[in-house]
Amino acid sequence: MVTLRGGWRARLALGSIGVLSAMALTAHPAAAQILTYGFTDLRSDFTAGAPGTGTLNIMAVSASTGDVTRLVPTTQSALFVQDFVSGPDPANVVLSLGLTGITASSAAAAGTFTITDINGDTLTGNVTGLVAPLGGNAALVGTLSNVLLNGSGNGIFEGTSGSFPMSFAGIATPPFSGATNYLISIPAWFDQGSFTGASTQIQAQIVPEPAGLALLALGALAVGRRRAA
DSSP, X not given: OBOOSSOHHHHXXXXXXXXXXXXXXXXXXXXXXXXXXXXXXXXXXXXXXXXXXXXXXXXXXXXXXXXXXXXXXXXXXXXXXXXXGGSSSOOEEEEEEEEESOOSSOEEEEXXXXXXXXXXXXXXXXXXXXXXXXXXXXXXXEEEEEEEEEOSSSSEEEOSBOXXXXXXXXXXXXXXXXXXXEEEOOSSXXXXXXXXXXXXXXXXXXXXXXXXXXXXXXXXXXXXXXXXX
C-alpha cells in the first residue's frame, strides 16, 4: 500500500484555498452537525475507462481504522480498530466513485458510500465532488446527499467498540446531507491510467438540512476532526 506523502491534515488545511478558490464556501454551524465519520488507511483502486473517465473504488483493509460519531443530543462514537474488516462480522467501508472530465489538473466525481457496522446496520449516501492534485496526492472535496441510517441489523450502530442509537426522531428528519473530503496518495494522476493500492483518508460532516451547492472548507473539516496522523 502506498503511504501518504507528508502530513495529510496539514495539506488539507493549507491546500483548501487553492483547491476551492473558485467556489463559495459556506460552513454549517457546528451546532447543526448531527454526525461525523472518518477513516484512515483505506485502499483506493482506480480503473481507467474511456478517455477522460474511470472508476475509483475505495475499501477498508486490515490497516484501516476510524469512527462514526453521533453529536446530538450527546456525543457517542462507534469506533473501528485495525483489522475490523477482517473479522467474521460484516463491518466494512466501501465507496464507489465514477470520475468524468479527467484532465491533467482535475476531475469530477460522483458515486456512493456505505459504512457497515458489526451487526449489518449501514450508513449510506451519495457523494458528488471535485478532485484536484494536492502536494503529490489527489484531494476530493464534495457534498453528501440522501444520507440514511439503515437499520438492517439491530438499529444500534456499533463499532468494534462503542455504539449509538440510529434514530433521530424528534431531532432531525432523514435523508440528511453534508460535506466530505478525501486525500488519496496516488502514484500518478488519473489521466495516466489505472492503479491499485493507494492509501486513502476520508472524513465527513453530516447535517440535517440540505447542503445545496455550498461546500464546507477542508480546513474547517480538518479542525473539526481529531485523528492522529
